[in-house]
Amino acid sequence: MKDKRILFVSSEVVPYLPETELSSTSFNAAKNAHSKGVQTRIFMPRFGVINERRHQLHEVIRLSGMNLVVNDVDMPLIIKVASIPKERMQVYFIDNEEYFKRKAVFTDEDDQLFPDNDERAIFFAKGVVETVKKLNWAPDIIHVHGWMASMLPIYLKEYYKEEPLFTESKIVTSLYNGGFEGNLCEDFAKKVFFDIKDKKKVAHLETPNYVNILKCAIENSDAVVHGSETIPTELSEFLKTQKVPVLGYELENQRDAYLEFYTDLVSGS
Template identity: 55%
Template structure:
């Protein structure tokens, strides 16, 4: 199988935590089973390009993403994980990712006001990149809140694009919340892409929990990535008919994606 992993955090490029660890270990497991695995993450300004040997993919240059009616250049960089035969692709843009912080300003501690736009750009940038690479995954596994829009865009914005037909989407939930909301006008920014607002009505108030709910709504499989998740999220999952993988140490591809294995069979 071809498996694409999407995460905003990944060891060794960001500090170690549950999300960045899972973003490394899950690809290692599936890659070790002989699958074709690739990873995408943002090229945050905290990442030392020289030390980690990032280089720009020239053949992917010239792409632009429109976010809220603003045309933004998309730069793709790539590196190889040390000791692993896996490539990591970095979504880059000076407006969104050059700053020396991941989600918040390092000096003030304030959450970036455009984190919603960064999430939209990250999502669309990945999907446009794999299309240009002509690398069609069987499974996209999105992890964490910054990847929560991936299921939504795959199942709505790209629904009529034959390249994305039959791709299954897995969404892993991690308890790494932010306070407050992403943006007062996040709904209008997504609606600009002509996605029906009923598909993401939770984002009338774009809190951490509501963002996760949007990811849950459009995923084929939902995975509990942290041992403990907010009660509101666990209760919401129980009300859905989603294939749900509870928190566990996984050893095989079909343990990770049981319903997808059934589909492949």
């Protein structure tokens, strides 16, 4: 995998957010690949709880400035960047004042999901793709972690399917046990349908709970990784119906297992 390019897209990454299985695994996957000579880029949302001064985030003017359309509304895209200390890895942050300024991640002070989490996920997916296009950086592998990043596979496979930069990219989605209770906005499917004019493609989002959002990601991925030792039973059963390579949960030899998995995907073996 040396000299190959892997784009890691995650809802959460340490050290910018608290340590969880998801934030640690997505960071370690990128770190391990980087240590083996793989070219890496990490993308995550710029949540308002991230201390920009402490982590030395700064806006990249040449990448910012465009508007992304979400549900027929123009939303300004701001790109910020930082480097993870000691690792020499760049992290790009997708930002927007309305979606990400609030001092919280997914829920309010009453632990209720933000009503615009669906639009935040759409904006994040589009923001990642548009930024990578501006960087003119064609990834061999795109590894997606976390439900807020899970719109990326369907947008790459459908909305951006004519984009030559991603023609050879293989999409990997990691599945985790932690998610959220309840549903996102009931209009989630309609908002995605604004971009992707195929109701069959957005059918899972008609009931936008955690499992269905991940089903949508799986259907549009080239491979799947078990990021947790156990995942929701409904996801496990659904995965059995999909003809994609699956990497089981790895803890002790995660570094080698992930790299071998990436290599097999790129080589088509």
